[in-house]
Amino acid sequence: MNDDPLLARLAGLAVEPPDGLLDRIAARWIAVPSPIGELSVAWTARGVAYVHQGDGFSGAFRARFGRPLMPATRPPAGLVPALRTGRLSGLALDLEELGEFQRDVLRAVQAVPRGEVRPYAWIAARAGRPGAVRAVGTALARNPVPLLVPCHRVTRSDGALGEYVFGPAAKQRLLLAEGVDLGRLDGLAKERVFYLASDTTGVVCFPTCHNARRITPAHRHGFRTLGAARTAGYRPCRTCRPDLQAA
DNA sequence: AGGAGGGCTTCTA
DNA sequence: GTAGAAGCCCTCC
Numbered sequence: 001m002n003d004d005p006l007l008a009r010l011a012g013l014a015v016e017p018p019d020g021l022l023d024r025i026a027a028r029w030i031a032v033p034s035p036i037g038e039l040s041v042a043w044t045a046r047g048v049a050y051v052h053q054g055d056g057f058s059g060a061f062r063a064r065f066g067r068p069l070m071p072a073t074r075p076p077a078g079l080v081p082a083l084r085t086g087r088l089s090g091l092a093l094d095l096e097e098l099g100e101f102q103r104d105v106l107r108a109v110q111a112v113p114r115g116e117v118r119p120y121a122w123i124a125a126r127a128g129r130p131g132a133v134r135a136v137g138t139a140l141a142r143n144p145v146p147l148l149v150p151c152h153r154v155t156r157s158d159g160a161l162g163e164y165v166f167g168p169a170a171k172q173r174l175l176l177a178e179g180v181d182l183g184r185l186d187g188l189a190k191e192r193v194f195y196l197a198s199d200t201t202g203v204v205c206f207p208t209c210h211n212a213r214r215i216t217p218a219h220r221h222g223f224r225t226l227g228a229a230r231t232a233g234y235r236p237c238r239t240c241r242p243d244l245q246a247a
Numbered sequence: 248a249g250g251a252g253g254g255c256t257t258c259t260a
Numbered sequence: 261g262t263a264g265a266a267g268c269c270c271t272c273c
Contacts, residue, residue: 250272251271251272252273253269253271254270256268257265257267258264258265259264260262260263260264260265
């Protein structure tokens with residue numbers, strides 16, 4: 001037997017690496033509640049890296065990140081509120097694994113406020129690739145951190161909600177939970193109205209822009225295209241920037 | 248290495 | 261209304 005304390009600690013190190021090292025190599029994970037049910041969330045020292053719904057979490061994580069996963073006893077500070085509200089408020093994300101295009105797209109998506117929606121084409125323009133509309137869809141399909149990067153707020157230009165990583169039903173539930181009036185949006189889309197203008201301010205907005213929601217009915221005018229609104233003398237809202245996606 | 252094909256779209260006929 | 265192709269990025273072969 002050897003009771004030298006130094007040797008005993010060295011032996012311990014051989015079996016179990018110190019916490020700091022392990023945390024740099026491995027990711028932690030935990031199951032947390034969300035508006036669409038329980039989610040599995042993984043994070044590294046840099047921030048939250050992966051949000052997953054349903055079965056196959058650890059397999060999907062390994063396939064994607066190729067690093068070990070260890071259970072945690074509590075979520076990172078602010079994670080649960082961020083999932084509930086769709087606002088990060090300081091919560092860090094680890095998006096290191098992603099390509100530049102995908103990071104640009106996710107950054108553009110962060111600009112869509114809670115309770116509002118924007119078209120895929122708007123995201124493409126904001127990401128600096130106005131023609132990459134289809135590729136934006138692909139990038140969002142691979143969004144590793146849904147809810148935290150609110151890709152559920154990106155909808156089709158024709159008014160349909162479009163697809164979603166966790167399925168269209170989850171997209172709908174999330175938007176309703178944020179207070180988006182989907183019935184009204186649908187009504188507008190049926191009339192081919194995708195922009196709302198106010199003749200008191202002379203400004204034209206996306207229908208879910210908080211500025212558009214305050215237009216009184218008597219002063220509200222709907223337009224199918226931004227060009228039509230401009231011809232009628234309206235200028236694009238500086239908050240929701242409908243001019244970003246189309247000429 | 249390089250091309251084909253696919254994906255949360257969108258525009259056109 | 262809907263089918264088809266354009267279009268861009270990524271993955272895989």
